[in-house]
Amino acid sequence: MQNNSVVLGDLIGTGKKLEIGCFKCRLHIYIAPECLTVSPATPLPCIAALLRCPQCHSINQEAGYPIWVRPDARPPRMGANSIQVGL
Numbered sequence: 001m002q003n004n005s006v007v008l009g010d011l012i013g014t015g016k017k018l019e020i021g022c023f024k025c026r027l028h029i030y031i032a033p034e035c036l037t038v039s040p041a042t043p044l045p046c047i048a049a050l051l052r053c054p055q056c057h058s059i060n061q062e063a064g065y066p067i068w069v070r071p072d073a074r075p076p077r078m079g080a081n082s083i084q085v086g087l
């Protein structure tokens, strides 16, 4: 079973975040893939179908698909200046 879909498990452990957006309310957030309680084998497009926008509570349904999910497109560790170290 091979396809080009990125699955959640591909991101876990890489330090990459999941980018989630909502066209309806223009929400745009990054979350750690570990925070989701779905199977690591779940393809990202399917995850969008499972999510509810935390801001406007939209969901993807027949009337529209406002929620989108993709791997964090920001380049990892692009210069120390852009990284904030906590503590």
Ligand SMILES: [Zn+2]
Residues within 6 Å of the ligand: 022, 023, 024, 025, 026, 027, 053, 054, 055, 056, 057, 058
């Ligand atoms: Zn929304």
